Amino acid sequence: MASKLPDHVVWTPLPGSQMLFLSCPIFEALLEGTRGGGKTDALLMSFAQHCGKGFGEHWRGALFRLTYPQLADVVAKSKRWFYRIFPGIQFNESNYVWKWPTGEMLFFRYGSSEEDYWNYHGHEYPWLGFEELTNWRTLGFYEAMHSTCRSSCPNMPRMVRATCNPYGVGHAAVKARFKLGIEGAPPGTVIRESDQQPRVRIHSRLEENRHLLQNDPNYLPTLESIKDPNRRKAWLEGSWEIHAGAFLESVWQPQKHIVAPFPIPSTWKVWKALDWGYARPYAVYWFALDQDGCYYIWRELYGYGGKDNTGTREDAAAVAKRIKTIEEHDARLGYDYRQNLADPSIFSKIGADRSIGQIFKESGIRWQEAWNGPRSRVNGAQEIIRLLSEDKLKVFSTCKHWIRTIPALPADHMNPEDVDSDAEDHAWDATRYGLMRRRRMPEEERASAHLDHPDYQHENDCYSFNV
Known part of the structure; x- marks a missing residue:
């Protein structure tokens, strides 16, 4: 498929979060922040940068979204770049997989719950990617899939990479895992816990993506005009100090x-x-x-x-x-x-x-x-x-x-x-x-409360206390 981009356009990482993400040596890395920071491109290139390096068929990756329809956008973005950067690359539309001329393969897949892990049990993916991690209500599937991040090939890079904005049903789970927010760890802090691989988060800002701001001058005003204060703080500021959709949202301060x-x-x-x-x-x-x-x-x-x-x-x-x-x-x-x-x-x-x-x-x-x-x-x-x-x-x-x-x-x-x-x-x-x-x-x-139960400690003020 021919790209519609001008011939002179070549993808290079933007200074800041994209460069940090692509060069990160930590096993598990999250690229989080505002909308429009170029996180999806960086996730795709995290895998692609190791293609053609001699690993061949041993370099395999799986990029996940919560549902199958959500894969359409990331597939479209991959086509935008991969056909230009890698002559001879092929995409299998029926199986949703890229195959490089040198043997590397990137699969687009989905999974919603921890039980879906069993569809991939025994697989071997030295690279795992998760797009919009806050779409998952819990991190059970994400954490279970870490066991597939392995390779029998010596000196093979192994890494788990994810992207997300604040907001979404998994906001709290992601915030806790990566110690986000005011009381959390600053960006770039490596989190080391016993019996776990190290992890880190990298913060992305819209201001870094000068290409988007130049080519779409209405994008920033669109974010600024969002009426929902939680969504505006999440997408415009990349703030994790929100509880959108929470039961106590209207009263918790x-x-x-x-x-x-x-x-x-x-x-x-x-x-x-x-x-x-x-x-x-x-x-x-x-x-x-x-x-x-x-x-x-x-x-x-x-x-x-x-x-x-x-x-x-x-x-x-x-x-x-x-x-x-x-x-x-x-x-x-x-x-x-x-x-x-x-x-x-x-x-x-x-x-x-x-x-x-x-x-x-x-x-x-x-x-x-x-x-x-x-x-x-x-x-x-x-x-x-x-x-x-x-x-x-x-x-x-x-x-x-x-x-x-x-x-x-x-x-x-x-x-x-x-x-x-x-x-x-x-x-x-x-x-x-x-x-x-x-x-x-x-x-x-x-x-009917079984007040004569032997384990029940009766006191006169058990259910009515005067204060």
Whole structure:
């Protein structure tokens, strides 16, 4: 196919992010930033720059998008350049694969979930590319595909490359993995974690793409005229400090709701709440209420297993020991935890000799049943919204997983009055248990609440607290 570009046009990387991306020696690299920075071209050339270098058929790559129709744009851009740069190259329209005269191959593929990995299990791609990484709700497929980034050929480069803008359903997952945003790592910082390959992110700006700005002078004004403030900040500024489409989008203001830690006065009421998890994270939060009716979430214990929505698989006795260690000096400071509220499901003994609640009790931590009756999820959500909108809920900046997960939670597509319970909502559940502590249990629920259960710690003020 003949290119429509003038004969004198030859692709060269733009100074700045494109050059950094193409020369990056780190195994995993993300090129993120504003719209119009030339990220797709850079992703294609990341693979193409190693063609004709003597690797031949051993240099194989797979470039992924979330769905098959989304591949059309990146295929069109590849045709724009590859036919000009590589004489004799061929593109198979039915199989969506480029083949170089020297044997190299680049496949265009798609996958939406972690289960789709099995379509590629056993494959060998020393180069992996992912276009618009924030289109994936979770990074399960992306991370699973890393196992295919290998080669039996010695001295073969191996790399995972991805691009994206802020915004999209996977905004929070990408932000967390690459430590983006104000409190994250600066661009170019190599992130090294145990048992993982190093990774880095490179920031791209529209101003770098002088060709686009010269050839399409209306592009910048188009971005500036976007009415949605979150989308404008994401696409024009490349800002990761947004939570577009999140359940709390209209009320969450991190500059107002996140506060620096300070000593909690002993005169304030204090308590804690638990959402239990084993394969999924458990979440324990300590609450405080000041004399003006402002709630503070001031301490966090979160069973984070190293990736989104994955737990540490600790048993209840081990978690109880952690809690006791954290609270070791609290009595000396004057803190009196009369309440320990937890999901009522931990008191069930179905199929077991002891309930999770009983294990906690034997380990020195007593829990009471949190209110979790009909519409409790919706009512709890409204209470969180009310407190945030009235500036009556503050979170210590040390509660990292609360800040990571709750502002980004999407609404349930079946029930827009609640968050998506398939998302990482464990901090959310513990929060609503803790904040609904003053709600009196309806009589019809009290009658069926098994208040005579041996694991149930009855107190007169269990469901109605005067403050």
